[in-house]
Amino acid sequence: MSARLSVLSGGCATAAATVLIFAVSAAPANALPDSPVVYPSGSAATPTSGSGFDTCTAPSAGALSAWSGSSPYTIVNIYFGGNNRGCSQPNLTAAWVRQVTADGWKLLPTYFGYQPSCMVGSKPHRYTASDAGTRGTSDGNDAVTKAKTLGLLPGSALYADVEHYDRSDSSCRTAVRRYVSAWTTALHKVGYLAGVYAHQDSGIRDLADSYNSTGYARPDAVWMARWDGKATVTDWPTAPDGYWANTQRAKQYRGDHDETHGGVKLNIDSDIVKAPVATVARDYRVVGASSLNARSGPGTSYPITRTYASGATLPVICQGLGEKVGGTSVWNRLTTGAWVSDHYTSTPSDTGFSAGLPRCVYPGQVTAGTSLTARTGPGTSYPSSGSALPRGALAYVMCQQQGSTVQTTRVWNRLVDNRWVSDYYVANRSNSSWSAPVPRCP
The missing domain is CATH 3.20.20.80 (Glycosidases)
Structure with a gap:
C-alpha cells in the first residue's frame, strides 16, 4: 500500500x-x-x-x-x-x-x-x-x-x-x-x-x-x-x-x-x-461508596444484568442518552452490551458526553431510491431538516422510537445529529420492527 x-x-x-x-x-x-x-x-x-x-x-x-x-x-x-x-x-x-x-x-x-x-x-x-x-x-x-x-x-x-x-x-x-x-x-x-x-x-x-x-x-x-x-x-x-x-x-x-x-x-x-x-473499549472505574448496577437498557427500569463493586473496572465502548440520573442523562455502554449511568463512573465529564468517547451509533446504509429526507421529529408531519441522505449514505442511528407509519413500519431512527429518518429506508435487521441492539429513545 x-x-x-x-x-x-x-x-x-x-x-x-x-x-x-x-x-x-x-x-x-x-x-x-x-x-x-x-x-x-x-x-x-x-x-x-x-x-x-x-x-x-x-x-x-x-x-x-x-x-x-x-x-x-x-x-x-x-x-x-x-x-x-x-x-x-x-x-x-x-x-x-x-x-x-x-x-x-x-x-x-x-x-x-x-x-x-x-x-x-x-x-x-x-x-x-x-x-x-x-x-x-x-x-x-x-x-x-x-x-x-x-x-x-x-x-x-x-x-x-x-x-x-x-x-x-x-x-x-x-x-x-x-x-x-x-x-x-x-x-x-x-x-x-x-x-x-x-x-x-x-x-x-x-x-x-x-x-x-x-x-x-x-x-x-x-x-x-x-x-x-x-x-x-x-x-x-x-x-x-x-x-x-x-x-x-x-x-x-x-x-x-x-x-x-x-x-x-x-x-x-x-x-x-x-x-x-476502529472501536476500542476504554477502562473507567465505578465511583462512590456503593455498588453500581449494569442494566439491559439506559434506564433504571431496565433489568439488572450485573452489579459492579465500588472501584471496579468498567470496559466502556460508547455513550448514549437515557434516563436522567444524578444530573446527567448520559449512559455508558459496556463491552457486555449492558448500560451503566455515567453519573457513577470516572469518565472525564459527569454532566454530559466525555471527549474521546464516541456516541453509541449503529449505522446502516440508506436504501431509498434516490435520497432520504431527515426530519425534526419521528414522523412525516415534522419539517425536513438539513440535507437529505443520498442512497448508500450511512445513517448513524443512536436510538429508535415509534412514529408515523411509513410502508411496513412505525419505527423511526434518531440520528447522531438529532435528526430523524424512517427506519424503513435504512438497512438493518428489520424494516418492520425494532433492530437490536439499537436502544429505545428516552
Missing part, C-alpha cells in the same frame, strides 16, 4: 416501560447492495474526522506519545493482517491498541490480503474472477478474527487494501467487484463495517461505477489514494460527491515523506479522514 508503493507517486418516560407492538427481528431486512450489518450487543461504530497518517510498521507507543499534541495528526493506520502484508508488526498487540487509544489516538485498520490478478506490482497472493468471492469471504473472516484478537470491537470499520491494477483487463475489474462484495458481506454478518483502500484510477473508479448495482454489496466507506497534496474528501475525479457521502471517506493525499514531531522522525503517508474507524 501507499507508503511502500512507488507506482502511486505523482498520480496520484423510559422506553423499558413502553409496551412494544413489534417483535425484535433477528433476520436482516435488506439484501444487496445495501447489505445490513448485524451488530451484536457489545458494539458501536466510531465515525471520526481529522488528519491521519500511515506507516508500514505501527509506531511504538512512545513514538505516538511524542507525536500526540505536537503533530497535526489524531488518526494512525495499522496493518493488522493479510497474507500480502509486507512489514513486521512488533508493536501491534492488544495492549498497544488499548494504550494508544487511551492516549487519544484513533485507529484506521487496514487488511492487506489477496490482490487482483492484474495488480501493478509483485505481491504473490492474488485472485481471479473465478475465486474472488471465495477470497473476499476468507479474507473478511480472517480480518475479523485478527481484529478481535487486537481488541477492535464489532462496529469497527476494517479496510481491505486493494492496490492499483490494470483496468484494461475486464475480467480483473469483475474480480475486484466480487472480492469487495464478498469482503463486505462477510464483515457485515458479524457486526463490522466494511471499508476499502484503493487507487483513484482503478479501485475507486470501478467501485463507483458499480455503486448502484444490484449484483454487488456496496462497501460502507472508501479510502482513496491520490497524491495531489489536497486534503479533501470531496471533489474526487472518479467518485461523485453523492457516493459515500456521510462520513464515509478518507483520502491519502501525500506519499512517502519524513516528518519529525516531538523529536521523533517517522516515514509516513498523510491522510484526511472523515469516516468510521
Whole structure:
C-alpha cells in the first residue's frame, strides 16, 4: 500500500416501560447492495474526522506519545493482517491498541490480503474472477478474527487494501467487484463495517461505477489514494460527491515523506479522514461508596444484568442518552452490551458526553431510491431538516422510537445529529420492527 508503493507517486418516560407492538427481528431486512450489518450487543461504530497518517510498521507507543499534541495528526493506520502484508508488526498487540487509544489516538485498520490478478506490482497472493468471492469471504473472516484478537470491537470499520491494477483487463475489474462484495458481506454478518483502500484510477473508479448495482454489496466507506497534496474528501475525479457521502471517506493525499514531531522522525503517508474507524473499549472505574448496577437498557427500569463493586473496572465502548440520573442523562455502554449511568463512573465529564468517547451509533446504509429526507421529529408531519441522505449514505442511528407509519413500519431512527429518518429506508435487521441492539429513545 501507499507508503511502500512507488507506482502511486505523482498520480496520484423510559422506553423499558413502553409496551412494544413489534417483535425484535433477528433476520436482516435488506439484501444487496445495501447489505445490513448485524451488530451484536457489545458494539458501536466510531465515525471520526481529522488528519491521519500511515506507516508500514505501527509506531511504538512512545513514538505516538511524542507525536500526540505536537503533530497535526489524531488518526494512525495499522496493518493488522493479510497474507500480502509486507512489514513486521512488533508493536501491534492488544495492549498497544488499548494504550494508544487511551492516549487519544484513533485507529484506521487496514487488511492487506489477496490482490487482483492484474495488480501493478509483485505481491504473490492474488485472485481471479473465478475465486474472488471465495477470497473476499476468507479474507473478511480472517480480518475479523485478527481484529478481535487486537481488541477492535464489532462496529469497527476494517479496510481491505486493494492496490492499483490494470483496468484494461475486464475480467480483473469483475474480480475486484466480487472480492469487495464478498469482503463486505462477510464483515457485515458479524457486526463490522466494511471499508476499502484503493487507487483513484482503478479501485475507486470501478467501485463507483458499480455503486448502484444490484449484483454487488456496496462497501460502507472508501479510502482513496491520490497524491495531489489536497486534503479533501470531496471533489474526487472518479467518485461523485453523492457516493459515500456521510462520513464515509478518507483520502491519502501525500506519499512517502519524513516528518519529525516531538523529536521523533517517522516515514509516513498523510491522510484526511472523515469516516468510521476502529472501536476500542476504554477502562473507567465505578465511583462512590456503593455498588453500581449494569442494566439491559439506559434506564433504571431496565433489568439488572450485573452489579459492579465500588472501584471496579468498567470496559466502556460508547455513550448514549437515557434516563436522567444524578444530573446527567448520559449512559455508558459496556463491552457486555449492558448500560451503566455515567453519573457513577470516572469518565472525564459527569454532566454530559466525555471527549474521546464516541456516541453509541449503529449505522446502516440508506436504501431509498434516490435520497432520504431527515426530519425534526419521528414522523412525516415534522419539517425536513438539513440535507437529505443520498442512497448508500450511512445513517448513524443512536436510538429508535415509534412514529408515523411509513410502508411496513412505525419505527423511526434518531440520528447522531438529532435528526430523524424512517427506519424503513435504512438497512438493518428489520424494516418492520425494532433492530437490536439499537436502544429505545428516552
